Amino acid sequence: MKKIILSTLAGLALSSTAMADFPNKDIQGIIQWGAGGSTDTVMRSVSPHAEEILGTDIILTNRTGGVGAIATKYVNAKKADGYTLLMGAENPQMYKVLGLADIDYSDMIPVNVLARGIPMLVAQNDAPFNTMQEMIDYIKANPGSVKVGSTGQGGLASIVMAMIESEVKLDVTTIPYNGDGPALTALQGGAIDVMPAVLGAAVQHIKAGRMKAIALVDNQPSPVLPEVGIITEALPGLDKYLPYGPFFGVFVKQGTPDEAVAKLTDAFTKAAQAEDFQTLMNNRGYGIMNLSGQPAVDFLENYRSVSSWLVHDAGFSKRSPEEFGIPRP
Amino acid sequence: MEALNYFALSWLSPELLALTALGTFLGIYVGAIPGLSVTMAVSILISFTFSWDVNHALCLMVGIFMGGVYGGSRTAILLNIPGAPSAIATALDGYPLAKKGLAGEAIGLSTVMSVIGGFVGIFVLAIAAPTISEFAITFQPRDYLLLAILGLTLVGSLSSGSLAKGLFAGAMGVLVGTVGLDPLTAEERFTFGIIELWDGINVIAAMIGLFGVSEALHQLHHLDKAIIKQKISRIIPPWADVRRFLPLSIQSSFIGVIIGALPGTGGDIAALMAYDQAKRSTKKPEVPFGQGAKEGLIAPEAANNAAVGGAYIPMLTLGIPGDAVTAVFIGALFIHGLNPGPLLLIEQPHMFWFTVGNLTLANIFVLIFGLTGIRIFSKLVECPKGVLIPLILLLSVVGAYAINNSVVDVWWMLAFGVLGYFMRLYNYPIGPVILGVILSKLIDENWRRAILSERGDMGQFFANLFSSPLSSVLLAAIVFALFTQTPLWTRWLKPKLFSKV
Known part of the structure; x- marks a missing residue:
């Protein structure tokens, strides 16, 4: 009952956008890394702001293991409805060449690339x-x-x-x-x-x-x-x-409805502008990126091609970046 | 004077006082449930206390930390299921006490000794933090290797009865610990291509299975046996007992502080080492170790609570976490706009004395909450078996799932439960398995780092082993630990040296 009232309220608040029925239940946030790590800290400090804007709870769960691959595969196995978010770091971009998994962020939709480490x-x-x-x-x-x-x-x-x-x-x-x-x-x-x-x-x-x-x-x-x-x-x-560096981002599965992606993108873009989040990132020496849409995709592509080819040329890749059509930087 | 002000900050503000009390209370129960760890509770609180004032958030978290480390002993004593790896040694002598109907007394004694350990840890933190943290970071990979090898000699202490069976169990633990991605090269080891095995077999899942489930299965043998009535008249230990065991608890506490302050080792290894030290140094225990010796209960409990103060030492002075929980604390400080690091005490000088004062307060609450409610807890053991056994199994499944929100850990837990059952049946000790798993990684990583640093040159490795004072001392400790087990020492040298004593 409480939920219905809440979602109605959320609906009223967002009445300017037509058919505001996303989100009408709790959103699950799956964090790739363990409690207390840098990914965990970033996600736990940005989520409360996004919750406020979305008008719903984001329930955060740490699903660690396999250099983040377990969380990535888990989210990819869920429905593409925008209710399961992958909150991750840069690692999946190397999965293919290191032979760790056959998916990376190019198989997902970036909601927001929040920040980058220098x-x-x-x-x-x-x-x-x-x-x-x-x-x-x-x-x-x-x-x-x-x-x-x-x-x-x-x-x-x-x-x-x-x-x-x-x-x-x-x-x-x-x-x-x-x-x-x-x-x-x-x-x-x-x-x-x-x-x-x-x-x-x-x-x-x-x-x-x-x-x-x-x-x-x-x-x-x-x-x-x-x-x-x-x-x-x-x-x-x-x-x-350059510029190159480990990053933190929020992703959803490929095939998520545009409306849900748009709302999530809007929420996280605003959340990343919150003052205390900005202070936190500055204190930790991270550069705020707050990228979404095409600029986010471009950054992710560049990261993938730089790392994949460097690793390949240095001789410790399991498979060539060419197999996956990753262009040289 | 200013220091005293900050020290008393959390004592004088009713809100902070209440939050510390609440944290400690919750911590005891979080710690008592296997699988729910302090690390997990504290990191969940980070997002929960996000918008709070930093002092409020810290009070709650410090309480959980202090209470949680103590709470692990509860289920270890009552049900033989350690709430956390740091309470494994507690179960060795605590559970036999409960079986004799002395659970109340055991919990009372462990509470008082935990609190004494906690105070020693805080005291050392308050007076010697900078010196100890500078010492702790000079530990080189080869020193961690030696420390871990010293840890392996504990197998002897943990296996009452046959040493061969103890060695077998310890070696099995070491083998279990090697499963997963190679920590240095990320090559897969014993994973059979299964992604869930990349991070290896979770030590807590193994612990819950080996202790909890196997205990439940074992008790099925004795379903009809009369329930042991618990004596609950004496809960607060008599002063004579406290005074008698005070030297041991202080000695154990110092082991706890130092091991706790080393980045990379924590309360689990500290408690086991203190247990071993107690077993070696106690000349004539009233009851043999492993059958309910009070010394065997006191040493690990004092040590693991002293390790809390120890873990704070490098964190507050250098911004280096002393264990997994203080690593989360560093994240919390960041979120609240502070810069934990070597400059913290210069930029925020009040943080140090505030934390020391708050830890002291939480430790007092451990004493209060620890000693009240023992009566109800002791009744738990008097539960009919038909209720108790399903309860243990349920708790084990919930605990194993909670570690990683993963069903895989539940399967591992059950498998180790069956393994543990057969180990008990054939009188194989269980403690060494967990010890092996914990130490396996430490040995594996540090041996390879040590030898990589010398570019594979064994000669150079040994030369450095003898030229570094720290390494030489640790090496001497290992040699001594092994030598004192040889017939040359026990039959000939020892009587000669100590005959007049």
């Missing part, structure tokens, strides 16, 4: 280099002596290193960790020397002087760390890959 290289304070050029020179002079942290093949760190390797061959020792958090801890303890991480994860440690910034892997400096140089100063050839 990758950067950080080094431990005792490392004998301060800039990208000095780092390259040092590694060339001392092959094998620099330990670089990673988050596994296909993870952000491996892709940043593959980008650099596409311009200059470097002999480093790679040590994998389960995520950039543990790797940055290891960096402070001296177990590794260099880590490609997202700005948001490293910024507080840099400001406190516990590690040093080498370069931003982006095509423009960041207002959060204005004094840090960008990687294209040392390696101009990387410009073709």
